[in-house]
Amino acid sequence: MDIQNERRRLLDAEDGDEDPTGLISEQEAYLSKVKNRNLYLATFASVLGPMSFGFVLGYSSPAIPELTSIADPRLRLDDNQASWFGSIVTLGAAAGGLLGGWMVEKMGRKLSLMFCSLPYVFGFTMIIAAQNVWMLYIGRVLTGLASGVTSLVVPLYISEMAHERVRGTLGSCVQLMVVMGIMGVYLGGLYLDWRWLAICSSIPPTLLMVCMCFMPETPRFLLSQGKRREAEEALRFLRGPDAPVEWECARIEEACSEQGSTFQMSDLKDPGFYKPLMIGVMMMIFQQMTGINAIMFYAENIFEQAHFKESDLASVIVGLIQVVFTGVAALIMDKAGRKVLLIISGVAMAISTTAFGVYFYLMSKFPPPSSLSLLVLDKAAEEPHADLAWLALASMAVFITGFALGWGPIPWLVMSEIFPYKVRGIASAVCVLTNWSMAFIVTKTFKDMMILLTSAGTFWLFASMCILNVVFTIAFIPETKGKTLEQIEAMFRGTSGP
Known part of the structure; x- marks a missing residue:
């Protein structure tokens, strides 16, 4: 197949001259093999x-x-x-x-x-x-x-x-x-x-x-090194013996040749670079500002408040919830799409961190009775505290579920999808550096935040960040479900992908 002619035909089709289903059916035919x-x-x-x-x-x-x-x-x-x-x-x-x-x-x-x-x-x-x-x-x-x-x-x-x-x-x-x-x-x-x-x-x-x-090495890296034969062998290994891998190889090669092979400072002005970089960096900041580290920090105390004496076992329960719902996210990711799951995840975390703030606010109004007061107070004195502990447990379960469905896995997935090939390494490095730097800052300043803002205020701050990440998702994050990496790159450049 002549890739250039097919691409030209698609551009004409988008102008209304022809229906582009020919390319779609060809892509579907390839994937069916x-x-x-x-x-x-x-x-x-x-x-x-x-x-x-x-x-x-x-x-x-x-x-x-x-x-x-x-x-x-x-x-x-x-x-x-x-x-x-x-x-x-x-x-x-x-x-x-x-x-x-x-x-x-x-x-x-x-x-x-x-x-x-x-x-x-x-x-x-x-x-x-x-x-x-x-x-x-x-x-x-x-x-x-x-x-x-x-x-x-x-x-x-x-x-x-x-x-x-x-x-x-x-x-x-x-x-x-x-x-x-x-x-x-x-x-x-x-x-x-x-x-x-x-x-x-x-x-x-x-x-x-x-x-x-x-x-194998990835076909895209091999093609960037001029190793077409090795790239076709890698694709044949990954796609099976029946797939006509020359077609996919030519499509990737064309996209790589259009971009050039090396990063230059002038690329900073290219919307195909700075737009995905902004999205990637902001997603990493928002992921850490959801309060995931704070929730995990409090997990052991919360389980103890709710009379779960085996705090080690409680940690396993938290881990199991994460595994189950991250698995659910993986199963539905290519059906529901990235954007929908990010919005659901952000809303769930906003609700749960708000509830956590309420929990800590009420805890400050109804502190747990001391062992001395328990000798003279009846059991009813414990009830507000016990009820609040179960509120915290429910909030934590909702938060971990929400995080596992969206803001846990998707920022890393989107980071790997949105950058042009020639800047994928350096742009991903900036995102990873941002994520881990934010993780360190949030972890080390968490106790200071608790003193400055109070426990309730800290979690309400996290709730506001979760609301912001929902707004950011709706306004800026594109849906990448069902698109090739080359089509995603073209979407940011404002052109049609191969």
Whole structure:
């Protein structure tokens, strides 16, 4: 097929001269011959990275209680050290985002994924062999560095491999595997001490390196390097033997040749670059300003207030809710669309954080009775407090459900879809750096916000941010469901895609 003639015909059709269904039917005919088995296999291999990332994020929750009460004074953490042990990962991840942006351009997506497994394993090895607090910190920074690289590379790898029918579902698997990793480390924490937990946490990144040896590089990266034969082989592996991959290869090649291959400063004036960059950065800011870290921070206390004595088990329940609803989001992503799920997610989180603010406001009016007062007060004195605890439980369940449906997985998915190929690495690095920097700022200033604004005021601030992210979604975020990456690029440039 002559791609140039077909594209010209489509442009004429959009002017009213011809119905463009010829191209649509040809695209549908191509996709009908595609077999997804190897694509699913490559996706599974790559998302071992986000699972490793989840183990890193969740590791501090079961490990910190042990490390703050350990007999060895060289490893015992005080409150400040425990805070740094939990949050220093975000600094490593921010640096990893910048490193990942360089790696994907110089080394490619596949090699970047393979190499990022090394700091995961080295980091957990440092923690396992730790003889002092600084070795624990170094281990956490290394695993954070790997997490930052992973959070950039894996969405790009999947989006550049997948076709438009399943890209949303497969892209959502990134966040699904993160929350599965978190739940896995919570479950492991019920039975293992902190050293054995670190050993188990090093298994997924080891499997990542082994499995990725047998997976292809993305066709788009290979074409950007002038390796057309290798790109066709990669597409044949990913699409199956029956698909006429030369057609898809030519379509990608044409889009790459139109853009040019290198980023220049003049590209900053191109709406095809600055519009998606603005959207990507703002989505990362809004994701962290929803209050997800604050909710998770309070989860253990809230369960205790509601008389759930096993706080470790409560963490597993929270992780299970995240897994279930992130899985639901993955299943419906390519049917419901990104924009609808973001709006539903934002509204649910706005309602739940508002309710949390009400909970803390009422808690300040009806503080729980002290043990001394319980000796002289009847059981009715406890009832307002018990009722409020269940309000908090309901709010937390709604919030986690809403976050898992939209603002958890979709910012990472959209980031991997909207940037032009030649700036995909650097623009994604800016987004990842923004996300992890905001995560660090919110985590480290959270206690100060609680003092300055009160607990209720802090959560009402989060609620207002959730309302803003709904408005931002409606006004600025485009729907990318069912579009090829080349069509999405053309939409931002204001032209017709190939």
